[in-house]
Amino acid sequence: MHLSPDEIIFWQHGYFKLNATIVFTWMLMFVLAVGSKLVTRKLSTGLKRSRWQNLLEIIVTAINRQISEVGLRRPEKYLGFLGSLFLFVASASVFTIVPGYEPPTGSLSTTAALAICVFVAVPLFGIKDRGLGGYLKAYLKPTFIMLPFNIIGELSRTLALAVRLFGNMMSGTMILAILLTVTPFVFPVVMSAFGLLTGMVQAYIFFVLATVYIAAATHTHSLPPEDGAGAAPETKTEAKPGK
Numbered sequence: 001m002h003l004s005p006d007e008i009i010f011w012q013h014g015y016f017k018l019n020a021t022i023v024f025t026w027m028l029m030f031v032l033a034v035g036s037k038l039v040t041r042k043l044s045t046g047l048k049r050s051r052w053q054n055l056l057e058i059i060v061t062a063i064n065r066q067i068s069e070v071g072l073r074r075p076e077k078y079l080g081f082l083g084s085l086f087l088f089v090a091s092a093s094v095f096t097i098v099p100g101y102e103p104p105t106g107s108l109s110t111t112a113a114l115a116i117c118v119f120v121a122v123p124l125f126g127i128k129d130r131g132l133g134g135y136l137k138a139y140l141k142p143t144f145i146m147l148p149f150n151i152i153g154e155l156s157r158t159l160a161l162a163v164r165l166f167g168n169m170m171s172g173t174m175i176l177a178i179l180l181t182v183t184p185f186v187f188p189v190v191m192s193a194f195g196l197l198t199g200m201v202q203a204y205i206f207f208v209l210a211t212v213y214i215a216a217a218t219h220t221h222s223l224p225p226e227d228g229a230g231a232a233p234e235t236k237t238e239a240k241p242g243k
Helices: 020-040 051-070 079-097 107-142 146-183 185-219
Strands: 009-015 016-018
Touching: 009 020, 016 020, 020 079, 020 107, 051 079, 051 185, 079 107, 079 185, 107 146, 107 185, 146 185
Parallel strands: none
Antiparallel strands: 009 016
16 A cells, blocks of 8 residues: 555656656656647537537536636636636546556645646746736735734645645545455445545645635625726616606
């Protein structure tokens, strides 16, 4: 039983190691890249569409809707980054049905890398949306005394993202390995299905948390109404003839 895919070494030369985390991470990225290329190569705007295009549109629409519900006004700006995070974490769990596969999200190094991606993306989106000065002022609110606490909060939530995803993914793998040893016929099948559900839930939680952090970084106190939204309706009054 392996606590982490980092323990599975395929090749080693001195300090350099090629472990299961690296191998399965690149395999997963390759599968996602090739799959997206194959699905999007013949997109149709007519009524007749392939099943893969329908599935792609369902996923993109659901992600767009979720980003909008969290509070980001233009979800298409964040779709590429947040959608990739969700698909990577979700796919890492789906492929657990393949014999010999070890989810890279079961390694703290992978989850830390994903959390660092969010840590870097939050200020980038915030500065792009609010400007450098506007984003940095958020660290001084409601008073400048909160500056160190806001900085600690940025670092701690990045650590929490990494540890939460790693702990949940590793615990499912460990439970499945233990049940394979104790009862190798019945429970592993049920736990495999449960592991798929847990992995999808963790992908959704990681995606939502990343979206919330970006929404907080890009939030402005006075947002202009879009497409006339929020504007007071015009009322027309007709002059009544005097008696």
